[in-house]
Every structure is written in structure tokens, then in C-alpha cells.
Amino acid sequence: MSNFLYLNTENIPSLPKSITTSKVDRDKIKTSIAHIGINNFHRAHQAYYIHELIEKHNEMNFGICGIDLLESDRKLYNILKDQDGLYTLLIKNSNGKHETKVIGSIVEYFYGPENPMATIERIAQPDIKIISLTIAEDGYHLNEITGEFNMKHPEVEEDSLNKFNPRTVFGYLIQVFNLRKKRDLPGYTILSCDNIQSNGDTIKSSFLKYVNKTDSSLLPWLEENISFPNSMVDRITTVTSPIDIEKVKNEHATYDQWPVVCESFSNWIIEDNFMFDKPVWEKVGVQFVKDIxxxxxxxxxxxxxxxxxxxxxxxxxxxxxxxxxxxxxxxxxxxxxxxxxxxxxxxxxxxxxxxxxxxxxxxxxxxxxxxxxxxxxxxxxxxxxxxxxxxxxxxxxxxxxxxxxxxxxxxxxxxxxxxxxxxxxxxxxxxxxxxxxxxxxxxxxxxxxxxxxxxxxxxxxxxxxxxxxxxxxxxxxxxxxxxxxxxxxxxxxxxx
Structure with a gap:
């Protein structure tokens, strides 16, 4: 008989007191953020801030729909589905004081390669107000010489020809935006959280160039309905190791198949340029500024x-x-x-x-x-x-x-x-x-x-x-x- 519990919704009430668990009914959380790229950094940073807002201020309107688009993301997708979107965050302070908490802000999860049209349809639903991104530098497909969007990248070219089975974030987003336009729905805030200078300006420039080449009729709607604030995120997050998994299991009697380890320091600066409503992240330490x-x-x-x-x-x-x-x-x-x-x-x-x-x-x-x-x-x-x-x-x-x-x-x-x-x-x-x-x-x-x-x-x-x-x-x-x-x-x- 095992001496640990698998991490999932059913077992939350039975987890030991050494691990901080959610105090809210996650079924009441409303999804309004679609986040593309559910990697360790997102789970240590943006998902953490949303979790804190839910737990400390009972803000239930900005839950996360997690979305992954890469074949390499399949393992994490399967794990998070198995764990009901839950995972443990190991926050390690340099003075030796550590905190382990279960993060519950990811309440839905979609895997693009498995069903791209279902993923596109979910992002296009009217409840989604923010599309945030941690797709790493590679996901922006920038030209190594000019730093500009590389329209000739093989995956980008393939998406421009095969629109209903996209591989890039650009291929997915253009289908999402077309659906919102046709349904006469409002647009979004596209919030890049990647470690790229002027990340909002970068995704805006790249995406508009992609649209201009593939479906220029969409451009006027984009200019009126989409905003691209810049942001700066700062928290050192490491690669999860088998030792981290065993640590959670042995010290907290909890089996999390993919926990996240990070430092206690955390900072998030966002340009105050949202198209519609935004979470009151300032309540949990986020700074909204004019110039990042x-x-x-x-x-x-x-x-x-x-x-x-x-x-x-x-x-x-x-x-x-x-x-x-x-x-x-x-x-x-x-x-x-x-x-x-x-x-x-x-x-x-x-x-x-x-x-x-x-x-x-x-x-x-x-x-x-x-x-x-x-x-x-x-x-x-x-x-x-x-x-x-x-x-x-x-x-x-x-x-x-x-x-x-x-x-x-x-x-x-x-x-x-x-x-x-x-x-x-x-x-x-x-x-x-x-x-x-x-x-x-x-x-x-x-x-x-x-x-x-x-x-x-x-x-x-x-x-x-x-x-x-x-x-x-x-x-x-x-x-x-x-x-x-x-x-x-x-x-x-x-x-x-």
C-alpha cells in the first residue's frame, strides 16, 4: 500500500498540512484567460499570480484555460489532465525557508495537435478576454539576421497554406480572430510574457505581417479590437528533476508527476494597455506602468x-x-x-x-x-x-x-x-x-x-x-x- 496520495481534486482534502492547498471551490472559477504555453515558467509566474488573486481576494472571474501547441508538450498535457490541472509549486528561499503549495488557477486544458479546431473554438468563445503567451523565442519565428518576423519559416509557410491544421501560434490566432469577427464579438488583449525585449510590440508586428500576407481583410478589425501590451516577468524557475518529484512525495506524501521549483523573488511589470477588463493583479504585487x-x-x-x-x-x-x-x-x-x-x-x-x-x-x-x-x-x-x-x-x-x-x-x-x-x-x-x-x-x-x-x-x-x-x-x-x-x-x- 502506498504511503502517498496522487495529486488531484478528489484527494485535496486529504493532503497533509505541510502542503498549502486551495481553499476555494474551483468549480466556481470562471475562465477568461487562454494561456498558450503551459511551461514551468508560466506555472511559477502567471498562473501563480492568478492563484494568489483567487485565494487571497476571491477573484473568481479570471481562471486560466491552458493551451499547448507543440508535440513536445504532450507529456505535460497528459499529466495536467490526470491531475485536474493541479500542480505543486516549490518556492525555495535562500534562507532555507521553503513553501510548497498546490496551484489551482488552471481550470481547463486543451492540446492543439490532438484537436486543433476544438482548441480554436475554445479560444474564440466570448468568455475569453485575454490571450497570454509563453511560447519562448522560437515561437515568434524571428529572422536571425533582421530580428523581424520570418514569413519564410517552414512552419509559418505551411500554416499560411494549411489554415485549418495550424502548427504556429499565428496560425491558431488568425482562425480565432476570424471567428470572433464573424460572430460580431469583441476582441482580446494579447499579453506576451516571454523573455523578449518589447515582447508586446514584437508579437504585434509579427502577427500583423502574418495577417497582411495571409488574410489582409482582417487587419482593420485587429486594429480596432486587439491590444498588445508589453510585459516584463522575473522569477528564476528551474527544470523539474526526479529529485523534486521524490521530494514532494517523501516530505509531503503527495505524488505530483510534474511539480515546479522556483525562487521566492517574483516580479511582474505590465504596460497598462488592455483592450477590456483586466484582473486586479495589483492586489498581489503586479505593477501596471506606462512604459516598461x-x-x-x-x-x-x-x-x-x-x-x-x-x-x-x-x-x-x-x-x-x-x-x-x-x-x-x-x-x-x-x-x-x-x-x-x-x-x-x-x-x-x-x-x-x-x-x-x-x-x-x-x-x-x-x-x-x-x-x-x-x-x-x-x-x-x-x-x-x-x-x-x-x-x-x-x-x-x-x-x-x-x-x-x-x-x-x-x-x-x-x-x-x-x-x-x-x-x-x-x-x-x-x-x-x-x-x-x-x-x-x-x-x-x-x-x-x-x-x-x-x-x-x-x-x-x-x-x-x-x-x-x-x-x-x-x-x-x-x-x-x-x-x-x-x-x-x-x-x-x-x-x-
Whole structure:
């Protein structure tokens, strides 16, 4: 006989007191948000905020209809269906105080590949007021060179021809909007929550281009009935491991097949540009602002860039997790100097927080030993992350003729990263869609360092800056002749 209970609605009353459970009747929750992309990040962030609003303020009108569109989402779909949309959130504070709670805000669930027309019909129903998205960078199908929507992407082209069996979010949405238009129903707010700068502007630009090519008659209705607010979301969320599943089972006598682990820090900034009603998220800490750019720049250039920098130098130093490298004094001092000397001059304080305060928070969050965030995850697809998180700082420093020493060092370390071995000669996996080319150019850089910079899709105008190429070449030679630990010490002492 098992000594645990399966997580589902029936077993909620019998779960132990060590796990916080829902106090409301979930059957009374009305669905008005269709969320596309039910990944760990959504479940640690947006679904969490809706849950808090329901539990603490009895706001029952903004339940979530979860929607997944990818074949790779089938496992999670099956699990959430089996668990009645319920899952446990493991919130881990750096001081060792942890909270485990059952989140109940996802009250419906659809899987697009199983029945695309049923999914489209559900989103088109009049009760849905907000369509939110966490579809990751790949879901936006942006051109690697221009950053614009890639109409020639194979899946996009297929959707434009095969409209009733879509594969992309654009293919689904155009069918949804056509139904709402034909039925003389109001539109939606499309709320992107992805880690893309100006995410609302990005999805708007991309979708309007898609519609213009496939069904331009819909454009006037879209302009009148759809809004695309920008948003910035901030909460470190890790990949669920078998250890996390066993932890919930052993410590709370509850079997959740896919729990979510996150830190206690959480922030959500949204541009106040909703088409119709919006949840009163401000009651649970969400900020509605006119301009999210200051918040967004601070997060992208400190937290996201910091993650990538620690991922690269940490991997080369032989570390495997974020908290390990963040507690390495040489590495964290290097990061702090990068932020102070090169990032800070190019961003401004937000309405509610100073750069210095945010930097200190980020460093503390990185050091959290209970968030076992792997460097392999941080470094995954770094060819798309580095240009977004680090190049803007580097470009502005070059433009203003200011120091680029730390930025150039990071790019040189990134080149060495593609050699595929750390300073102890231990190999590591490189997970990057551009890895073949970058591994090749990194190998060529042993003879001519500038060959690593030959990919104009990634480096763009940076290859034309003589001072950048000189500093990159210098630091690459040092990294290839000295251990990275020694290089970091010398950098921190201003002796390199």
C-alpha cells in the first residue's frame, strides 16, 4: 500500500498540512484567460499570480484555460489532465525557508495537435478576454539576421497554406480572430510574457505581417479590437528533476508527476494597455506602468546577462550550477565589476527600484543554494541570448567611447566555450542551434581570432569596431594561455 496520495481534486482534502492547498471551490472559477504555453515558467509566474488573486481576494472571474501547441508538450498535457490541472509549486528561499503549495488557477486544458479546431473554438468563445503567451523565442519565428518576423519559416509557410491544421501560434490566432469577427464579438488583449525585449510590440508586428500576407481583410478589425501590451516577468524557475518529484512525495506524501521549483523573488511589470477588463493583479504585487523599458532593460542587462556570463565563465571554471559559480568570489566580483563599469552607465533606475538595489538582489538570488539551476540550461542557445543580453551594453559603450574590457572578455570566453572543454580538460555538451558554425569558427580562431566574429547574423556591426576586435583578440589569447581562474583574478585586480 502506498504511503502517498496522487495529486488531484478528489484527494485535496486529504493532503497533509505541510502542503498549502486551495481553499476555494474551483468549480466556481470562471475562465477568461487562454494561456498558450503551459511551461514551468508560466506555472511559477502567471498562473501563480492568478492563484494568489483567487485565494487571497476571491477573484473568481479570471481562471486560466491552458493551451499547448507543440508535440513536445504532450507529456505535460497528459499529466495536467490526470491531475485536474493541479500542480505543486516549490518556492525555495535562500534562507532555507521553503513553501510548497498546490496551484489551482488552471481550470481547463486543451492540446492543439490532438484537436486543433476544438482548441480554436475554445479560444474564440466570448468568455475569453485575454490571450497570454509563453511560447519562448522560437515561437515568434524571428529572422536571425533582421530580428523581424520570418514569413519564410517552414512552419509559418505551411500554416499560411494549411489554415485549418495550424502548427504556429499565428496560425491558431488568425482562425480565432476570424471567428470572433464573424460572430460580431469583441476582441482580446494579447499579453506576451516571454523573455523578449518589447515582447508586446514584437508579437504585434509579427502577427500583423502574418495577417497582411495571409488574410489582409482582417487587419482593420485587429486594429480596432486587439491590444498588445508589453510585459516584463522575473522569477528564476528551474527544470523539474526526479529529485523534486521524490521530494514532494517523501516530505509531503503527495505524488505530483510534474511539480515546479522556483525562487521566492517574483516580479511582474505590465504596460497598462488592455483592450477590456483586466484582473486586479495589483492586489498581489503586479505593477501596471506606462512604459516598461526601464524595468526591462534592468532585468535583461543585469539578471539575464548575469546568468549568461556566469554560465560561460562558470562552465569553463568547472562548475555545473549557478549557485556554485555565484559563490565563487572571483566569478561574482567579475560580474559585479561588469555591471558597475559597463551596464550601469547605460540604464536608468526604475520608478520603484535603483540599479544598485536590483544588482544586489540579483547576486543574492544567484547564490541561492536551494535553486539547483544548471549551467547547461543557462548556456543553452547562447547564440540567441548573448546578442540580446550583452551586445546592447557593448554597443552603447563603444558608441560612447567608454570601457569595454569586461564585455570583450566575456565574448572571448564565449569563443573559448565553443572549444567544448573546461580548464580541467573535462568535456561538456554544447546545446545551441548554431553550434556547428560556432564550433567551427572557434576552432579557426586558434589561428586567427577574428574568424570567430565572421558570423554577421550574430555579430552584425560589432565586426567593424577596431577597438572591440583588438580587445577580443587580446583576451582570447590570455584565456587560451592561462587558466580562467587566473584571468579572472587578474581582471579583478586590473592587472590583465
Amino acid at each position: 523599458a526601464p524595468f526591462e532593460n534592468m532585468k535583461l542587462r543585469i539578471l539575464n546577462a548575469g546568468h549568461s556570463i556566469l554560465g560561460i565563465i562558470g562552465t569553463l571554471s568547472g562548475h555545473t550550477s549557478v549557485h556554485e559559480v555565484a559563490n565563487n568570489e572571483d566569478c561574482i566580483v567579475f560580474l559585479e565589476n561588469y555591471i558597475n563599469n559597463e551596464v550601469t552607465p547605460n540604464i536608468e533606475n526604475t520608478e520603484t527600484q535603483s540599479i544598485s538595489t536590483y544588482k544586489n538582489q540579483v547576486v543574492s538570488r544567484f547564490k541561492n543554494p536551494f535553486i539547483n539551476d544548471k549551467l547547461s540550461r543557462i548556456c543553452k542557445e547562447s547564440s540567441t541570448k548573448i546578442p540580446i543580453f550583452i551586445f546592447p551594453t557593448l554597443t552603447e559603450q563603444l558608441k560612447n567611447k567608454k570601457t569595454i574590457e569586461h564585455s570583450a572578455f566575456v565574448i572571448a570566453a564565449w569563443c573559448k566555450y565553443y572549444d567544448g572543454v573546461d580548464d580541467f580538460k573535462n568535456p561538456f555538451d554544447i546545446l545551441d542551434s548554431s553550434s556547428n558554425q560556432l564550433i567551427r569558427t572557434a576552432a579557426l580562431s586558434h589561428q586567427n581570432p577574428e574568424l570567430f566574429l565572421e558570423n554577421n547574423d550574430i555579430f552584425k556591426n560589432l565586426v567593424n569596431h577596431k577597438s572591440f576586435k583588438e580587445r577580443f583578440t587580446y583576451y582570447l589569447s590570455k584565456l587560451r594561455s592561462l587558466p580562467i581562474k587566473e584571468c579572472l583574478v587578474l581582471m579583478n585586480e586590473k592587472k590583465l
